[in-house]
Structures are given as structure tokens and as C-alpha cells.
Amino acid sequence: MNREAVEVPGWLNVSRETLAQLFDFCDLVEKWNPVINLVSRAGIADLWQRHVIDSAQLFFKSPEGGAAWCDLGSGGGFPGIVLAILAKELRPDVTFTLVESDSRKAVFLAESARVLSLPVVVLSHRIENLAPQNADVLTARALAPLSLLCGFAHRHLKPSGIAIFPKGAAATHEIDDARKTWSFKCESSQSRTDADAAVLTIRDIHRA
Template sequence: MTELLAGLDVSRETIEKLKSLESLLAKWNPAINLVARSTVDAAWSRHILDSAQLFQIAPFRVWADLGSGGGFPGLVIAVLAEGRGSDARVVLVEADQRKATFLREAARGLGVRVQVEAQRIESVDPLAADILSARALAPLSALCGFAARHLAPAGTAIFPKGQNWEAEVAEARKSWKFDLDVRPSLVEAGSVVLVMKAIVHV
């Protein structure tokens, strides 16, 4: 697993910030249920590395993460971007006010800049994001609708999915056209990362 971060050329300081995020998750999760409790002990691989693998898929100036919850992948992306000295903007959309509070407090503690939108995805003004991500949020057909609203015209949507991804793609193609690149997860066998462009309703 450490090979993934080595491949990203991540500094020791950045790794320490990611470790701090892991600790914050363990501290806050009993009260807010940011992620499934069964995954907290494996948070480094299940959430942090799983998020980090998305960082270099495409360049970005604006990254929008929908349904950010515990900050995956959004906060991880913000930490990695800050570690590169990037001034890119990371927007975290989270309607649950308690989770949005966690995201703000975690970002402050980690020393990274994020924009937290504590409202429903459908209510947020279009974000014109270069990259849009969502992890364990909704079926792909619904995610396509969010992407159509919040992606810039040449933007890229990145959706990690589990073993049922092919059925989700088939269902989404009934209502949407899109260019699709399927990449195997570097963290979880059988899972994939769907990289999508040119998402248009039909």
C-alpha cells in the first residue's frame, strides 16, 4: 500500500497530515458516523489510500467532491494538492450539517484550504469543476445528473465503484451518453474507478 504514496511522490509532512486525518476520523466517527464503523480500523487503506489513488488521474484547478462525509476523497485531495504547493480549489459538498462541521474543523486542523458547501447537491450553484468526484454516494445514473450540473464542459468525473459497476454502467447508459475509461482499483480487488467525460442526457 505504501507504494501508492511513493508513486505519488508524497512528502513526509504530507503523510503526517494524512495520518492526522486518520486520527481525526477515529475521534469524530463515534459521534457522527462519518464512515461505516466496521471500516474505521482499516481507514488508512479503505479510505485514505483509496482516495489518494484518484489524485493524479487528471489535472485540475477546481475539484468538486460530492457527499464528502468524512472527507473522502475531498480532504485527501486537498492535503495532496497542498503538499504539491498547488493553489487549486477543492470544494466539498455535504448537506449533513454535522459532517460539514467536521470537514471545516478537520481542514483547519490539517492546515489546508477547502470550500465547504453545506447544502444539497441540487441546490449548489453550478461549480464548473475540472474534476468531480463522489464516493459511495448514489447509483451511477444519479451521479451523471450531478456531473452534468457541476462539471466544466471539458471536465472529468471520477467515481469509484464496487463489483456491481457493470450493471450500474448499463443502467446509466439508458439515460446518458458518456466517454468511459474503466481503471482497476489499486487498493481493493474487484473494485474499479470509472473515469467519465462528455456526459450528456439522452
């Protein structure tokens, strides 16, 4: 990735050191991708905007004070590693647990955390077999329908916790479908990277 050519949005107000870490992470993804297939070919071609910036926006939806963050289905580190890089500067009290059942991707996540000196624990488990994480904030990107994500959030969030889920054009349909099984408060805001997408912040999750 040509670091000089990337566009940094004004809302991503971070230090040069943090930007450098984001770029370094992109380099790691590009290095490992031919072996593990972390993102698609199209994703590699637009890695910065499509994955890094799209992931970074979730950080600014999180509440102040939550110290335990859990990212489910972390895959190639989007959003988990990106969020941990931002937190290192902006909220250094936050620690991250990244959950990824694919052992090869879990190795990549652990190596990225080591190279970038991030406060990250990687768990290579299936989500449904994972012990409750008692997280303040929970994220998942391109993992599952909202109805299933609400079940994960109900299990792994503190009662006062918040879930942050980016969703595509079908977000409204997913909300309606999830409400058949779950009761929750939901705020929807337009994605900063896709006019047809939304970021859902969800709390107070209970079975309907």
C-alpha cells in the first residue's frame, strides 16, 4: 500500500505514530494474505478505505469508561486490531479480547498484536463454546445476522454493556427480524464509508 496516496479523513484525529501503526498493520495483512486469505482480492486493492477506515469508525461509537472490549469473529483483524491501535493512543486503559475460530487467522492476530505491542488477547474458540466474556463493549463485523449477534451479545456483554455492529443496506430488515426474538434498544447511524450502510449501537438486550 502506498502510504503517501491514502486519504485520512478529518474525523480520524490521531497522531503520526498511530497512523504509522495502522499502515504497519496493512503491511502485515498484505504480507500474510497470500497464505491465509485474510481479505478478498478486491479488499486488498482497497484495504485502507474498505477495511481500516470502515473499522476505525466503530471506535468513536464506543462509550467512555468501558475497559474490556471483545471482538467476535476477528478474522483478518478488522475491526479488532484496528480498534486496539486507536485505543493504544486514545484510551490506553482498554484491553481487547479477539475471538477467532480459524487457528491460522488466530496466529496472524496474535502475531500482529505482538509486532504492534497491543494489549490484545486472542482466543481461538468457536463463539458458541466460549465462556461469557463480561465485556463492556462488543463488536462483530460481517459475521452473522443481527438476530444471531444479539444472542452472542446477550451472553458476552455486561448488563450495562453496548454492542456495536456495522450493517449493510438490509439493516432495517435485520432489526425487525431480530426483534422477533430479542428486546433491545437500538440507535442506527449512517456509516462514514458507505451511504447505504449503517452502524448499529445496541444495549439492554433481553429475550423477547
